[in-house]
Amino acid sequence: MEPIVNEIQRAVGKIFVKGNYFYSDYITSQLGNKKTMAILMAIIEKSGKTPTEAIMVFLAAIRYIKKDLDAFAHFEKGDLMGTFIDEHYDELIHLSATKKVQGNIPERGFPLLEVLGKNLPDEKIGVIELGASYGLIGSCLLEPDHILGHPAVYRLNGRQMPVNPKKIDAYLGIDIDPPDKEWLLSCFSVPEDARMLQKYLDTLEFKDNHRVIKASALDFSKLKEVKGFTQKDIKPVVLTSFMLYQFGVQQKKQLIDEIMDFVAQHNGHWISQEVAFKDNGDGLEYYIAWDGKKIIEMPNDKCDQWSWC
Numbered sequence: 001m002e003p004i005v006n007e008i009q010r011a012v013g014k015i016f017v018k019g020n021y022f023y024s025d026y027i028t029s030q031l032g033n034k035k036t037m038a039i040l041m042a043i044i045e046k047s048g049k050t051p052t053e054a055i056m057v058f059l060a061a062i063r064y065i066k067k068d069l070d071a072f073a074h075f076e077k078g079d080l081m082g083t084f085i086d087e088h089y090d091e092l093i094h095l096s097a098t099k100k101v102q103g104n105i106p107e108r109g110f111p112l113l114e115v116l117g118k119n120l121p122d123e124k125i126g127v128i129e130l131g132a133s134y135g136l137i138g139s140c141l142l143e144p145d146h147i148l149g150h151p152a153v154y155r156l157n158g159r160q161m162p163v164n165p166k167k168i169d170a171y172l173g174i175d176i177d178p179p180d181k182e183w184l185l186s187c188f189s190v191p192e193d194a195r196m197l198q199k200y201l202d203t204l205e206f207k208d209n210h211r212v213i214k215a216s217a218l219d220f221s222k223l224k225e226v227k228g229f230t231q232k233d234i235k236p237v238v239l240t241s242f243m244l245y246q247f248g249v250q251q252k253k254q255l256i257d258e259i260m261d262f263v264a265q266h267n268g269h270w271i272s273q274e275v276a277f278k279d280n281g282d283g284l285e286y287y288i289a290w291d292g293k294k295i296i297e298m299p300n301d302k303c304d305q306w307s308w309c
């Protein structure tokens, strides 16, 4: 088996590719040094996380403890990251081992509104999102005008907008550990994105048709909330968005089998919005699949552009 150090280095090389919107020379160099490598190895050993997940959650834990969305810019100006690791070693290990990366933006709903408009133009739709985080995709699918109607406030210029958006009627989000606002914001690699989200959260009001519950996605179909949901006069659509990559091979297969059974039984559909390593091993690919078939490709997990396959 490949030594863990090599696996971490390989993950760093694949994640932090120059030109990525979140690439940073500073973070990339810090992730290569001995002290950072040692703490990442300890996190992986304690939690069984993949190197990719361990790196991302470790960076979020630093922003969270430092209570600073710009933590890495400030380290770069002389506030040493190594000293910070020494001073907060136990807390960093604990947070990184127990928390998950939970970045969540409403804009990830834009291509989904388009997919629903194209595939289910006349149906009443209820979305069950597995791995919902704060439930912000749900907020966008239920009330797209809240964000689409304010392009200047949310700096949507340059973003691809849905031309035929179909809003949904009910949303049930399921997350193993729904984040508090501070952890959610710490999960953002780009501080400007976190600040934009803060603005959205400040004006957001969840209504009765939006609910997020704490539960595991595995066995979701047995939850009483899901059973209640399917009794409504709506077409159930299961959504997984940037969550399956957090599962090991066996668990992922188990969850996909459960989703497929559920949609077959309830005459529903499954939308997956995912990131995966490319088959040729050359970086990451982002895509949307409808009932397991790839239909849309995207350049990144911000979902700011998309094209139909």
Ligand SMILES: C[S@@+](CC[C@H](N)C(=O)[O-])C[C@H]1O[C@@H](n2cnc3c(N)ncnc32)[C@H](O)[C@@H]1O
Residues within 6 Å of the ligand: 100, 101, 102, 103, 104, 105, 108, 130, 131, 132, 133, 134, 137, 174, 175, 176, 177, 178, 215, 216, 217, 218, 240, 241, 242, 243, 246
């Ligand atoms: C990267 S976030 C993505 C959030 C949201 N779906 C989106 O695309 O913006 C992945 C979420 O999956 C959740 N998650 C991971 N494993 C889970 C499980 N077994 N059951 C439920 N949620 C899970 C995490 O807690 C996290 O909030």
